[in-house]
Amino acid sequence: MWILIGGFLGLMLIGVPVALALAGASLLYILVTGTAPDVVIAQRMIAGVESFPLLAVPFFILAGNLMNIAGVTGRIYAFAVALVGWMRGGLGQVNIVGSVIFSGMSGTAIADAAGLGTIEIKAMKDHGYSTEFAVGVTAASATLGPIIPPSLPFVIYGMLANVSIGALFLGGVVPGVVMTLMMMATVAYFAHRNGWGSDAKFSWRRLGAAAVEILVVAAFPLGVYLFTLLGLTTNQAVLLALAVLLAADWYFDFSAVMALMAPVILIGGMTLGWFTPTEAAVAAVIWSLFLGLVRYRSMTLKGLAKATFDTIETTASVLFIVTAASIFAWLLTASQAAQMLSEAILGFTQNKWVFLLLANLLILFVGCFIDTIAAITILVPILLPIVLKLGIDPIHFGLVMTLNLMIGLLHPPLGMVLFVLARVAKLSVERTTMAILPWMVPLLLALAAITYIPELTLWLPRLAGLGR
Incomplete structure (x- = not known):
């Protein structure tokens, strides 16, 4: 165990990239102990990525990149300005609402920060906000990306913990709302303390237009239900409702209806059994291409090529981390190190609430030093047996870890x-x-609420029949 962990930490301290540090420590362990032939590294690397759920990774990354180059981020921003820009500290609220919408398409915090963040920070600076405040609220709101479905970390966690990825997606909805409200309250506090006003004139017309767009999206499932009452099958009703929605969007030229429809299509498609969570990633790409090439016609071949190559680069780095982490995690398990760590934790406490506190401290510490995907791959084999033994729902724990x-x-x-x-x-x-430090307060409060009120996570999956 000390060779594995010590080797990994030593390589990290001298600046070796996390994937190479994981692979190097694993190789060192095999060479020193002689417990497995060298070829095991290649076998475990292949086994680490030979998984159907992992196919979702490149497609969700591609969907986020396509949304950025298709100009959808600009439309989301304009919609958020109309909806909440008139509030005090308006562009701070816009920043958060924009991230909520974009989170329903990208699934990653980095895509949110890089895509919407560029627009939001510039706009906030132009309206007189300090750069530090703009950066802080953008960073905090970017954490919504993997909490509100879809989510790349949920895909990795679901694969490793053998739990329903669809249930994890649904489990992120209410915690995402809680985080959003806490962040918006924080912006309101700063606005009150600093005497900030609104950044857009209050207009019943603009607010009404934004409200109409929300109602149009909300009417989509109602339309499906009404069409089924007329004798259509569910599939026929969905296609007809979607055709009506597209016709209305073309005629009225809504700002963000099509962007708002992305999470509806993904979650609805999984609920109806049209596609698995992995196939939902492909649906997200198809929807992104439709918006960029057909609906808005803002996507060029050059932009499409750039999004593709960016996706290849990001996917390669993510999967390299997964392969290296899978070797490391396997050796932790095979060497009984994971069992020893589990027994040490259980020897300290048998109370699940105390364990959740310790797990939070451990994961927060690990998250400061290790990439998200690598951290999930390493920590799940160690912590999941304890989670199950203490009667903690693995879906709930997946939200806490993420x-x-x-x-x-x-x-x-x-x-x-x-x-x-x-x-x-x-x-x-x-x-x-x-600049980010003050925003740790709402994030840690949200973490405490999600950790110690499991129903925030489990209510919706249970309602959909996916929870225990």
């Missing part, structure tokens, strides 16, 4: 969202870190 790791993305030394926003805002990493 939110902890999202908070870790905002921390040095390896927080990717931190570095992305530092580059976008042209701030030093130190100033960016200080």
Whole structure:
């Protein structure tokens, strides 16, 4: 165990990338102990990525990239301005609402920060907000990306923990709402303290238009239900309702109806059994291509090629981390190290609420140093047996783990969202870190609520018949 963990930490401390540190520590363990032939590394690398759910990774990444180049982010931003821009601290509220909508398409915090963050930070600076405040609210709202479905970390966790990815997706809805409300309350507090006004004139016409768009999206499932009452099958009713919606969108030229429909299509398609969560990622790409090439006609071949190559680059790095982490996690299990760590934790406490507190502290610490995907791959084999033994629902624990790791993305030394926003805002990493610190308060409060009120996570999956 000490060779594995010590080797990994030692390689990390001298600046070796996390994937190479994981693979190097695993190789060192095999060479020193002689417990397995060298070929095991290649076998475990293949086994680590030979998984149907992992097919969702490149497609969700591609969907986020396509949404960015199709100009959908600009439409989402304009819609959010119409909806909440008139509030005090308006563009801060816009930042959060925009992230909620974009989260329903991208599934990653980094895509949110890089896509919407570029627009939001510039707009907030132009309206007189400090760069630090703009960066802080953008970083905090980016954590919504993997909590509100769809979510890449949920795909990885669901695969490793052998739980329903669809249930994890549904489980993220209510926690996402809780986080959104806490962040909006934080913006309102800053606005009151600093005497900020609104950033867009209140207009019944603009607010009404935004409300109509929400009602149009909300009317989609109602339309499906009414069409089924007329004798159509569910599939026929969905297609007819979608055709009516597309015709209305073309005629009235709504700002964000099609973007708002993305999570409806993904969650609805999985609920109706049209596609699995993995296939939902492909549906997200198809919807992105439809918006960019057909509906808005804003996507060029050059942009499409760039999105594709960016996806290849990101996917390669993610899967390299998964392969290296899978070797490391397998050796932790095979060497009984994971069992020893589990027994040590259970020897300290048998109370599930105390365990959840300790798990939060551990995952928060790990998230500051290790990539999200690698952290999930390493920690699940260690912590899941304890979770099951203490009677904690693995779906609930998946939300807790993911939110902890999202908070870790905002921390040095390896927080990717931190570095992305530092580059976008042209701030030093130190100033960016200080800008993010006040936003830890609502995030940690949300983490406490999600950890100790399991029903926030489990109510919706149980209602849909996917929970225990």
